[in-house]
Amino acid sequence: MWVRAFIDPRRWNALLIGIITLGIVWILASRIEVSASGPSALPNPQIGFAAPDFTLDTLDGGTITLSELRGQPVLINLWASWCPPCRAEMPALDTVYRKYREAGFVVLAVNTTFQDSEADARAFAQNLGLTFPILLDRDGAASRRYQLQALPTSFFVGRDGTIRDIVIGGPMSEALIASRVEGLLVEESQ
Amino acid sequence: MFPVIRIASLTIQARGLILLAAFWVASWAAERAAKRLALRGDDVYNLGFYGVVAGLLGARLGYVLQYWSVYQNDLGAIFALNFNTLSPAAGLLADLASGDGYGAPAQLPWSINLWGELRHPTQIYHLLAAIGIGVVLWRSSHLFDGARFGLFIALYTASRLFLETFHGDSATFAGVRVVQIWSLAALVVALLLLRRWAETWARDVQPVHETT
Numbered sequence: 001m002w003v004r005a006f007i008d009p010r011r012w013n014a015l016l017i018g019i020i021t022l023g024i025v026w027i028l029a030s031r032i033e034v035s036a037s038g039p040s041a042l043p044n045p046q047i048g049f050a051a052p053d054f055t056l057d058t059l060d061g062g063t064i065t066l067s068e069l070r071g072q073p074v075l076i077n078l079w080a081s082w083c084p085p086c087r088a089e090m091p092a093l094d095t096v097y098r099k100y101r102e103a104g105f106v107v108l109a110v111n112t113t114f115q116d117s118e119a120d121a122r123a124f125a126q127n128l129g130l131t132f133p134i135l136l137d138r139d140g141a142a143s144r145r146y147q148l149q150a151l152p153t154s155f156f157v158g159r160d161g162t163i164r165d166i167v168i169g170g171p172m173s174e175a176l177i178a179s180r181v182e183g184l185l186v187e188e189s190q
Numbered sequence: 191m192f193p194v195i196r197i198a199s200l201t202i203q204a205r206g207l208i209l210l211a212a213f214w215v216a217s218w219a220a221e222r223a224a225k226r227l228a229l230r231g232d233d234v235y236n237l238g239f240y241g242v243v244a245g246l247l248g249a250r251l252g253y254v255l256q257y258w259s260v261y262q263n264d265l266g267a268i269f270a271l272n273f274n275t276l277s278p279a280a281g282l283l284a285d286l287a288s289g290d291g292y293g294a295p296a297q298l299p300w301s302i303n304l305w306g307e308l309r310h311p312t313q314i315y316h317l318l319a320a321i322g323i324g325v326v327l328w329r330s331s332h333l334f335d336g337a338r339f340g341l342f343i344a345l346y347t348a349s350r351l352f353l354e355t356f357h358g359d360s361a362t363f364a365g366v367r368v369v370q371i372w373s374l375a376a377l378v379v380a381l382l383l384l385r386r387w388a389e390t391w392a393r394d395v396q397p398v399h400e401t402t
Binding site: 006007012015016023024027028029032042044046047048175178179182 | 351365
C-alpha cells in the first residue's frame with residue numbers, strides 16, 4: 001500500500017531523496033539552448049512564430065510589405081465593413097495608434113476585400129476618419145496565410161517579426177489594445 | 191488546431207467552452223463525492239463557483255497591475271470583462287499559459303504535423319497522464335482526510351515535470367524550463383503534506399501493522 005512509504009521513516013527518506021534527485025536530474029537533462037528558444041524561422045499564424053509575410057495595396061494607392069516594418073511593433077487587424085464587432089473596435093484602434101505612433105507602433109488594418117467591397121471599406125474608413133493604413137486583401141491570400149477563422153482577428157507582432165499575441169473576436173477595448181502595445185514597445189529591437 | 195468553434199453564424203472560443211465544460215463536470219463529480227462524505231452538495235457546488243469568481247478577480251487584478259500605466263487613466267476599463275485581459279500568471283488561468291502548448295519537433299511514429307513540422311503530440315501525452323491520474327485516484331481508498339488531494343497534487347506535478355520536456359514553447363530561465371522548477375517544488379510540498387497527514391492518521395486512528 002502506498003501509504004507505507006510515507007509512514008516508514010527509512011522508506012520515506014528514500015522516497016523524498018529519490019524524487020528530488022530524479023527531478024533535478026530530469027530538469028537539467030531537459031534544458032534547452034538559449035539560442036534554440038528564440039523566434040522560429042518558420043512563418044506560422046501562431047504565437048512564438050514568425051508572422052507570415054505579405055505585400056498588399058493600400059486604400060490610398062500605395063503598397064505595404066510586412067517584413068519591411070521589421071524593428072517596429074505591428075498590429076495586424078483583419079476586418080470587414082459588414083462585421084459589427086470589427087466596426088466597433090476601429091475607434092479604439094485609432095486612438096491607440098495615434099497615442100503610440102510616435103514610438104514606432106504601426107497598425108495594419110487588413111480589409112478582407114475578397115468578401116467585402118472596396119467602396120464600402122473606403123466609405124467606412126473615411127466616415128470614421130481612420131488615420132492608419134487600410135490594406136486590401138483582394139484575393140484572400142493574406143487571410144488564408146493567417147488562417148483567418150473569425151472576424152475580427154488581431155495579431156500583435158514584435159519588433160523581431162515574431163507573433164506575440166493573437167486576439168480572435170472583438171470588439172477589443174482600448175485598454176486591451178494599449179496594454180498589448182505597451183508590452184511590445186518595451187521589447188528591445190534586435 | 192481549432193481555436194474557435196463555428197455553429198452556423200455563431201463563433202465560440204473553444205478554450206472558454208472547454209473550460210466551462212470541465213468546470214461543469216468537476217462540479218458534478220464533487221457534488222457526488224460530497225454526498226458520499228455526508229457533506230451538503232450545495233455547499234461544495236457554491237465553493238466551486240466562488241473559486242471561479244475569485245480566480246477571475248485575481249487574474250484581472252494581475253493584468254491591471256502589470257499594465258497599470260494603461261489602466262490608471264481609464265479606471266472604468268478595469269471592470270470590463272474580457273477573456274483577453276486576464277493575467278495568465280494568476281489564479282484560475284494558471285495552467286492555460288502553456289495549456290495549448292505545442293510539442294517540440296520530433297521524428298517519431300506518433301508525431302503530429304503541426305505548424306509546419308512533425309512534433310511531439312504533447313496534448314495527447316497530457317490527456318493520457320490525466321486519465322492515468324484519474325484512474326489511480328478513483329481506485330485509491332479514502333484512508334485519511336487529504337489523501338486523495340495530496341496524491342492528486344503529487345501525481346499531477348510529477349506528470350507536468352516529466353512532460354514539459356517534450357514541449358516546444360516552454361518559458362525558460364537560463365535554459366531551464368520554469369514550469370519544471372515550480373512542478374518539483376509543488377511535488378515536494380505535496381509529499382511533505384502527505385507524510386504529515388499519513389503520520390497523524392497512523393498514530394491516532396490506525397495502528398500500524400508491519401505484517402500487512
